[in-house]
Amino acid sequence: MENELLFRQxxxxxxxKIVKMLADDPLGKTRENYRHPLPKQYIKAFEAIQSDPNNELMVAVLEGDIIGVLQITFTPYITHQGGWRATIEGVRTDESVRGKGIGTKMITWAIERAKTRNCHLVQLTTDKSRTDALRFYENLGFKATHEGLKLKFNRC
Structure with missing residues (x-):
C-alpha cells in the first residue's frame, strides 16, 4: 500500500463503521447486532472505553477511510513484579484490504504502543476455529503458551 496508514483513537x-467491521466475520455475524440506529449498548461501551485511560479503541485510517480497528487494554498486575500487560482484542480489517498487510501493521503498531506504556508483555486471544488468525499471530511472534478459558453469561 503506497499511501500512509494512520492510527488514531x-x-x-x-x-x-467499527461495528460493521466486527459483524462482517463468520463469528461476528452470530454475536454482533449491526443495524441502524446502532443499539445503545454499543454507545455505552464506547463511552466507557473512552473514559478509561487504560483502554484505547484505535482505528486504522487510509486515505480518510477507516479500514481497521483494535482495542488495547492496559492492565496492572501484582505478578511479574507489579508489571503491566497489554491485551489486544477486537482486531478487524475491512474486507477490501484483507491480505494486503494492514493487519500486520496494526498489530506491529499495537506492540509498539504497549512498549511506550512500559508493558512487559502483549497478550491476545482468538477463537480456536480461526486457524488463519492463529497462524497470523504466530507469524508475528506470538506463542500459544497458555490455555485460555471463558465462562459466558446469558444476557438479559
Missing part, C-alpha cells in the same frame, strides 16, 4: 462518529 476512535471517535463517536466512527462507531458505525
Amino acid at each position: 476512535a471517535e463517536a462518529r466512527d462507531l458505525d
